[in-house]
Amino acid sequence: MELKNYLSGWKKLLYEGQEADLGLSPKVSELYRGFVRDHYREILGKVYTRLDECHPCPWDEWAQGYFREYPPYAWELNHLARHFPDYLEKNRLVSEDLVDLARYEWGEYVVYSHRGSPKAWAERGRGGQGDPLYILNEAHVLLELRFDIAGWIFHWERENGFAPLRGRPSPKSNILVIARDEKTGNCVMTLCDIFHVALYEALSTGPSEGQNERTFHLAVQKILGERVRFTKSEFREKIAFLEKQSIFYRRTP
Amino acid sequence: MENAEREVAADPRSFLGVGAGLRLEHERGIFETSHHIDWFELISENFMDYGGKPRRAIANLKGKYPLVCHGLGLSLGSCEDVPPDYCEALRELLDFTEARWFSDHLCISSSLKHHYHDLLPILKTEDSLEKTIHKIRWIQRFFDRPFAIENITYYGESRHHTMEESEFITRLLAETSCYLLLDINNVYVNEKNLGHKAKAFLTRLPSDRVIQIHLAGHEQRQDFVIDTHGSAVCEEVWELYEWYLKEAGRPINTLIEWDNNLPPFETLDAQVVRAKGVLEKLFPGVSS
Numbered sequence: 001m002e003l004k005n006y007l008s009g010w011k012k013l014l015y016e017g018q019e020a021d022l023g024l025s026p027k028v029s030e031l032y033r034g035f036v037r038d039h040y041r042e043i044l045g046k047v048y049t050r051l052d053e054c055h056p057c058p059w060d061e062w063a064q065g066y067f068r069e070y071p072p073y074a075w076e077l078n079h080l081a082r083h084f085p086d087y088l089e090k091n092r093l094v095s096e097d098l099v100d101l102a103r104y105e106w107g108e109y110v111v112y113s114h115r116g117s118p119k120a121w122a123e124r125g126r127g128g129q130g131d132p133l134y135i136l137n138e139a140h141v142l143l144e145l146r147f148d149i150a151g152w153i154f155h156w157e158r159e160n161g162f163a164p165l166r167g168r169p170s171p172k173s174n175i176l177v178i179a180r181d182e183k184t185g186n187c188v189m190t191l192c193d194i195f196h197v198a199l200y201e202a203l204s205t206g207p208s209e210g211q212n213e214r215t216f217h218l219a220v221q222k223i224l225g226e227r228v229r230f231t232k233s234e235f236r237e238k239i240a241f242l243e244k245q246s247i248f249y250r251r252t253p
Numbered sequence: 254m255e256n257a258e259r260e261v262a263a264d265p266r267s268f269l270g271v272g273a274g275l276r277l278e279h280e281r282g283i284f285e286t287s288h289h290i291d292w293f294e295l296i297s298e299n300f301m302d303y304g305g306k307p308r309r310a311i312a313n314l315k316g317k318y319p320l321v322c323h324g325l326g327l328s329l330g331s332c333e334d335v336p337p338d339y340c341e342a343l344r345e346l347l348d349f350t351e352a353r354w355f356s357d358h359l360c361i362s363s364s365l366k367h368h369y370h371d372l373l374p375i376l377k378t379e380d381s382l383e384k385t386i387h388k389i390r391w392i393q394r395f396f397d398r399p400f401a402i403e404n405i406t407y408y409g410e411s412r413h414h415t416m417e418e419s420e421f422i423t424r425l426l427a428e429t430s431c432y433l434l435l436d437i438n439n440v441y442v443n444e445k446n447l448g449h450k451a452k453a454f455l456t457r458l459p460s461d462r463v464i465q466i467h468l469a470g471h472e473q474r475q476d477f478v479i480d481t482h483g484s485a486v487c488e489e490v491w492e493l494y495e496w497y498l499k500e501a502g503r504p505i506n507t508l509i510e511w512d513n514n515l516p517p518f519e520t521l522d523a524q525v526v527r528a529k530g531v532l533e534k535l536f537p538g539v540s541s
Contacts, residue, residue, distance in 0.1 A: 001413040003384055006376040007331055007364040015367055028409030031477060032373060039370045072368045075326045075339050076298060080370075116304030139304060185306035 282518025
């Protein structure tokens with residue numbers, strides 16, 4: 001048998017769910033098929049633990065359906081779970097609040113594992129003339145959610161420790177940034193107001209050479225437009241808050 | 254051959270002792286207790302392209318313990334190129350960890366742009382052997398670091414094979430100058446599942462090319478013995494390990510693999526102590 005036919009056979013068996021001439025007994029073929037699908041099941045259960053806690057999830061069935069719609073395209077096993085919130089929403093498998101919970105859990109995983117910007121972290125507090133003043137922490141995600149997922153989890157854990165999540169989140173449109181504190185490796189949540197979003201947008205466009213507090217303030221104000229103004233002291237207060245939340249690093253020129 | 258000569262000259266087979274797979278759950282045990290682990294093996298894909306806590310764990314270990322990297326993404330038995338982003342991420346990890354060597358399984362883990370995240374059996378034919386040799390040579394050139402292949406478990410034997418596994422491995426080692434990561438548990442599991450005689454198989458492999466031994470647990474599920482890495486090493490595998498070391502006539506770097514159903518750190522350490530006991534019995538003074 002030629003190798004290319006053997007490889008096509010595995011794809012047919014494992015992905016397309018068809019019989020293939022691999023020279024193996026049906027029992028052995030089924031065992032390998034089960035191994036590959038079990039990885040999906042395991043990884044979904046690992047990334048979406050809170051979803052699993054607060055909803056009776058038919059994981060085997062979902063994992064099989066998800067495998068068919070989103071085949072294993074990534075070499076990093078955990079990345080296979082990336083599209084699961086979309087899969088849940090598209091197929092209306094859970095209510096909207098739980099789709100939001102799934103998006104939140106994927107966001108947490110991305111931030112936890114992100115390669116990050118260790119160079120920027122190492123250089124925080126240092127900088128020369130002409131260096132940008134603010135550097136966005138790459139280890140972050142911004143989520144637009146329809147329910148107050150962060151508040152729900154925060155209050156639950158404060159009162160119940162790490163007991164399985166119960167109850168439901170309140171409906172509340174919000175923009176949430178999850179960023180990683182490089183000092184501890186922990187995820188930090190920030191519910192953003194309009195000022196935070198404008199600051200974040202200004203940082204997202206990339207630092208500009210010769211940036212200073214005044215020019216950055218102007219850039220943020222431009223994003224906010226004429227109708228919302230904030231003073232220099234308000235600006236400093238917001239900046240200090242976002243820095244504390246690990247959303248960016250500041251250099252001292 | 255230039256690369257092959259450099260590898261052999263570097264002789265990464267110098268004895269490191271008994272190691273364990275690095276698990277972040279065991280980080281406190283590693284740094285805050287007195288234990289017997291001499292070196293650590295990282296599952297490459299669990300650390301490649303990761304920052305945060307996983308990367309910091311490596312930074313903390315570096316310099317204190319020798320590290321090696323063990324992956325499953327190179328898919329040695331498929332003829333396609335390794336994805337460039339995978340290669341870059343692995344090379345970066347090997348540099349960062351200052352890995353003594355790195356290894357992957359003699360298997361198919363991806364093909365035709367699909368990643369199966371499992372160890373599928375290679376096709377043991379002349380055509381497949383030639384392509385695997387070609388791929389390993391490329392890997393050796395690209396990564397420029399000692400490389401080892403690991404024998405895997407099988408749950409059935411394809412009638413399309415035209416050669417025995419021991420012949421496939423031996424010829425591969427002869428043609429590429431890479432090393433062998435010998436998984437004793439896998440050899441035992443294959444004896445149970447396929448009836449291949451473990452000792453006969455081990456005798457046919459060139460023991461001077463074995464850079465490392467894996468010991469792990471397995472479990473019986475219906476008609477198959479499955480390589481689960483989720484329990485302690487069984488008595489039969491300990492016996493096979495001791496027998497093989499005696500045959501090889503030299504101490505070989507040994508690693509306890511325990512990836513699932515993680516035990517308390519002390520239980521893992523106890524397995525390390527047991528492996529050291531076997532080595533010490535056969536080669537007195539080797540552990541000191």
